[in-house]
Amino acid sequence: MRPVFAAVLLTACSADPGVGFTLVSTLPARTDGIAVADGSVASAAMDDQLCLLDVGDASVIGDTDLGAGTDRLLDAAGDSVLASQKGLYRVSRALGEPEALGMPDPLDARLYADGAVAVYARDGACGLVWSTAPDAMWLIPESHCDGEVALAVDRATGTAWLADGTRMARVGADGSYLVWPASADRLSFDPATGFVLAGRRGEAWIGAMDGAGVLVWDRSLPGVLVDVDATGWSGLYSLMLGDAGGGLLEIGDTTSGQPVGEFALPDTADVTLSEDGTTMALARPDEVLFYRVDEDDGWLEAPSDDHAAAPEVSMAVVGASTAAGVLGTALLVATITD
Secondary structure (H helix, E strand, O other): OOOOOOOOOOOOEOOOOOEEEEEEEEEOOOOOOEEEOOOOEEEEEEOOEEEEEEOOOOEEEEEEOOOOOOOEEEEEEOOEEEEEOOOEEEEEOOOOOOEEOOOOOOOEEEEEOOEEEEEEEEOOEEEEEEOOOOOOOEEEEEEEOOOOOEEEEOOOOOOEEEEOOOEEEEEOOOOOEEEEEOOOOEEEEEOOOOEEEEEOEOOOEEEEEOOOOOEEEEEEOOOEEEEEEEOOOOOEEEEEEEEOOEEEEEEEEOOOOOEEEEEEEOOOOEEEEOOOOOEEEEEEOOEEEEEEEEEOOOOOOOOOOOOOOOOOOOOOOOOOOOOOOOOOOOOOOEEOOO
């Protein structure tokens, strides 16, 4: 018999004053990608189509079909959803007419201000394509895409980050890139700080690097990492951790890395945080749980004019402490293409 979250999450709970989690609804369906806009609507790939969901009761309030085959939802930001099905498409949150980006199905892809960035496998190496030049592929021979690869993208500039479990790479839209040894295989870009969160599934550490690949902070975790997500202007990240006793959901401050709330679960799941930091989705193999992030200490604030400015970082910080060097440093190897 599979574990059921509903009996555990019906009321708000918190391990820290001022932070709580309240179950809102449960979607009893298998999904292939989900994104939460805010506390009212979410998007999901399910039943071979893209669906718009009412978070309040997990009902389907709209849908669109990209064609014959299985749709995948890869990313969402602002008013756009990025999906693939025999090609890469950008669709409005309201699921209007899909816009074909002229790119084949990728391993993964992310939205940014000017379009999308997608990663492909080419003879075992990783290749990146920007939708602004869909016929040009930048190959990163030092990165391996013959297995699982993590992708994160700076939504303002289109700079991409890759992690294959042995190396990390930072790649600009002009093809310039840095590669360095690192054991990370989970990445998420936080647009509020400009930091990239990096960790490794099954290990108990997390770290953040700035846009130059310099380590800003790192720390040990109370369980092994399952998933990480940071999105929107809230300046928060979410972690799903696992241990022998089940799962632990944690929300933290991306600037400092310090946790601000946590919630014990009977099992683990992939986690997605809404752009405003108020709603979270836990995706399990056959269901998705939506719940509200409650707070009364003011750490979910409306964005100010300087909210997206990253804090000043000393270039002297180039190594990892708690992570014992597993994030490496971008200063170790630098390869620039023409």
